[in-house]
Amino acid sequence: MNAARYWGSRASVYGVVSLFALFSAFPFFWGLVTMFKRSQDLYNPRNNPFAFGAGGPTLEHVQLLFQETKFVTFAVNSLFVGAVVVGITLALALPAAYSLARLAGRWGEGLGITIFLVYLVPPTLLFIPLSRVVADLGLQDSRWSLVLVYPTFTVPFCTWLLMGFLKSIPRDIEEQALIDGYSRVGAVVRTVLPLALPGILTVVIFSFTLTLHEFVYALAFVSTSSEKTISVGVPTELVRGDVLFWQSLMAAAMIVAIPVALVYNLFLDRFVAGLTLGAVKG
Amino acid sequence: MAGQVTRAGPLTLGDRIALQFRYLLDREALLGPLLLLPAVVYIVALVGFPFVLALAYSLSDVTAGDQSLDFVGFRNFTDIVHDPIFRRALRNTFVFAFASQALVLVLANVLALALMAEFRGKWLVRLLVLLPWATPAALSTIAWLWLLDSVFSPIDWLFRQAHLLGPGTPLGPNNNMYWLGRPELAMLSVIVVHAWRILPLATVIVLAGLTSIPQDIKDAAAVDGAGFWRLFLQIITPLMFPVVAVAVLFGFIFTFTDLAVVYVLTRGGPINNTQVLGSWAFIKGIQGGDLAQGAAVALFLFPVLLGVAVLMLRLARRAEVT
């Protein structure tokens, strides 16, 4: 390829990529600026929304977020629910994934797919009857209702993803451990789990963020401020009357988005590999 | 030491029975279902049972006040079908899903192709592209609430700077677009926000498919004299079809069943013009207290989802590239 074509194609790659980066990220650029903007600056439609006007940046809204709203409570709730749900998910999905990957034979494929299909039953369909179930169990308005219900979407997804990871571990190694003197469970714990650790970690991260993002159930089941998670608390509570605390809102959004995006970026290659193992092969 | 071998003598019947119990958990036929049981029980209890309950609700007159389940036949369904808002919501649900996924289809493919190349700053680009997916739907949608605001929209500001907006410009005499105030623009806004949110995930899936195409095939094509476009259209696209279709179907499901974007961005407005099944079910069922009608509305989601699920299965089976 001659130089002109090479640089031409380089330029087009950079061009395309910059356009997309801009498209995806410009709300966040705006958010990054806005979280430090003074209110007189913000509420003037003539001012440049992407730069600081008279008076420069301020930390007051970020402080407000932490000191005068329940943001920290929301964050704690989100982390708590996330952690417990991840624990429950692993406890349910790992054995199930192993059973389907190794022990179920021809039933395994079919059952695995059925489990995946469960994932496609959306919260928007189930939230009404589930709200009744939650109320009957006395968990209305408690973050425990979320702990109870969130595994309904993490477990199917994670079982399916883990199945793919587990299948990629050679059977030989487990069978060798059986021969070497361990029971099936012992063999798995000592040989399969250490090797599946990267996959398990990926699953942990993605299911944690799934719980972080969830909106429908959180909106439907929890109305008490102190029990709300970030994804519902921030949009509904950072408001006085009709006016939203925009700067604080953006601060909250950035505080959640950036670390999660960083972690996703780190684990992206693993996730893609897991998808290729699980999704592309059915 | 070599050659010394331990050997068990013949066993009594009692020994044999004891042995069978000791090794009970080794029997695959037992262990398999046992390991599967907790997950299955949980899912049946918290997905299967509520689903059946939703069906029951839709055929009853239950409300938040009256907890009893009295069978009323298909009355709920006939009621909502005659409701113009519901019909609007049903239409919107499809329109939003199809339109946003069409957009995503094109964009995700272009982006995934670009991301196949190696270039400086790739890590940063990936980070920026991932941001919409990394943010909780409600939070990112709230940002869009301001970005599309009728007075303060930064997009309007940009348009004004570029002399596209304002008196004497192509986009009209007003200084603002009223993205969320005008019905058609509101619909467009919802579609674009959906596409913006789904793009990262779709790109990742397409990327997974692209990277799983063996290099041999690309090499063979190059040797056969295929230029970029021929390679793309005649070789990559057919191979990628199942994967891309899976990505689009995923996105379709997310947008089809969405509640968050519509609820936060427009609450279904202006005047219920952007209502979708999810948001309408929420407003009727939880906010309005009419659980039966809410369930009925939500159930309209199911047949389409089932069809999509079947489609996805067929495609996933075809998607084995190697």
Add this chain to the structure above:
Amino acid sequence: MAAVEARGVRKLFGPVKALDGIDLATREGEFLVLLGPSGCGKTTLLRIIAGLEQPSAGEIVIGGQVVNGLPPRARKIAMVFQSYALYPHMTAFDNIAFPLKAQGMPREERARKVEWAASILGIHDLLGRKPRQLSGGERQRVALARALVREPSVFLLDEPLSNLDAQLRASARDELQGLQRRIGITTIYVTHDQVEAMGMGDRIAVMYQGRIRQVGTPLEIYEEPADTFVATFVGSPPMNLVEGESYLVGFRPEHFLPRQAAHAPSNDSWSFTFRVTRIEHLGADRLVYGIVGSAAGETKVVSRLPSTVDVTLHAGESYEFAVPAHRLRFFDKATGSATER
């Protein structure tokens, strides 16, 4: 008392009969080879003996005890897989110590046993390395050491040499056999390579389509094959089979020689008119391909002429070839089993 016995073992995978009635008994301390083409059921039989699969019918007896339903760890066997199945996340030392840990052996004793096994296999220097840092031959030795270290009653080996390069294979064969003789543990060895089988086995069990066709010493299998399958599977080039009126006649290429060179008086041998089509010069031998007449018309046969037989042959010409009568083998046309004439 036989160390391992299979009695009437059957295995079905859905409609497929992987094993169709296997009766086999090993002798104490022998090196028994299960030989057959892929799909014949040899690996399935090995896995059933190991306890990794359950038979659909029949019994497995190890050391006089029926072990059906017992998991592998209760059977006092050791197995080496084709891939060696070394645990990638552990060092060679930990790999070898793994089965001892399972028994709850204390640390010092474990270390002693590992050293003992390592010294037999000569891998003392490799103990600190991880599998990915080892060559194919080294990995095999670690796998063998791990199998040895428990002092099992039976060794099961599933094509352990097929992952090695050709050169290594020959010396590995030698070492394995020497090892088995020294330790004296009953060994069942699965392979599809008949050269390996003939070279290593005390006895060979030839399997095909889920059944054992013949069990015997290498010589027995070679000289007195029980049916046409064994006759043509063992020996390279395979035994020639020519159709007679009511039976099949078989003779090995090395016994099919020009009349002048045949080692028997002419009235004690069978003659054939042999039209040569092609000659391969292999150095020590010549392989002469050609055609003879038979009840079924023409049949392709091969002759193996050692270079010591100094007869000139040309492609396209016909010659008189003969086989000594006692070298002929007869097989039933319908069943393929060996018969008397």
